[in-house]
Amino acid sequence: MLKEELQTIREAIQNEVEGYEFYKLAAEQSGSEESEKAFMLLAEEELKHANYLKELFDKIKKGDDDFQLAFVEEVPSPDIYNWDKVDGRFTGKAMAVFGIAIQLEKASIDFYQKAMENTKVEQAKELYKTLIKWEKVHLDQFTKEYEKYKEEWWADQSFAPF
Known part of the structure; x- marks a missing residue:
């Protein structure tokens, strides 16, 4: 692979x-044990992605021929997004965390989209497509949760129903 692809990874x-680090901080500030566990699961998911990418980076750097960039047929999405675990007393915090998480996921999708557009290496394009899928799964889940908490927060503030 080219130097640019290694830099992207x-x-x-x-x-x-x-x-x-963001989800770990959110866990520490969550206000309840259930919320802390839920956010730590998200943090661990991010760490798994980082570790996967680090292993891939090392293989590419060594020049291993046996790795495959089109490595995942389906997007890994363990059942960690059960946000019934977030304590309702902390709706505002949950809404803030998911709002920021949405922006992080959108930025990641844009990053991989640009990388895909700028590479001439077909294997790299396949990698970026897969990474975009990972991020879109998170984006969809976070958007759903954000909307749910937004509705709850509006109700708590007497903003709804209109």
Whole structure:
């Protein structure tokens, strides 16, 4: 692979680590044990992505011929997004966390989309497509949860029904 593709993967690893740190911080500030566990599961998911990318980076850097960039047929999505675990007393915090998470996922999708458009390496394009799928799964889940908490928050503030 070209130097640019390795740089893209390096930046992707950094993005995943930043996501890990964000969710870890959200867990620490969540206000309840259930919410803390839910956010730590998200943090661990980001760390898994970072570790996968690090292993891939190392294989590419070594020049291993046996790796496949089109590695996942389906997007990995364990059942960690059961947000009934988030304590209702902390709706505002949950809404803020999911709002920021949505922006992080959108930025990641844009990052991989640009990388895909700028590479001439077909295997790299397949990798970026897969990474976009991963991020879109998160984006869809976070958007759904954000909307749910927004409705709850509006109701708590007597903004709804109109």
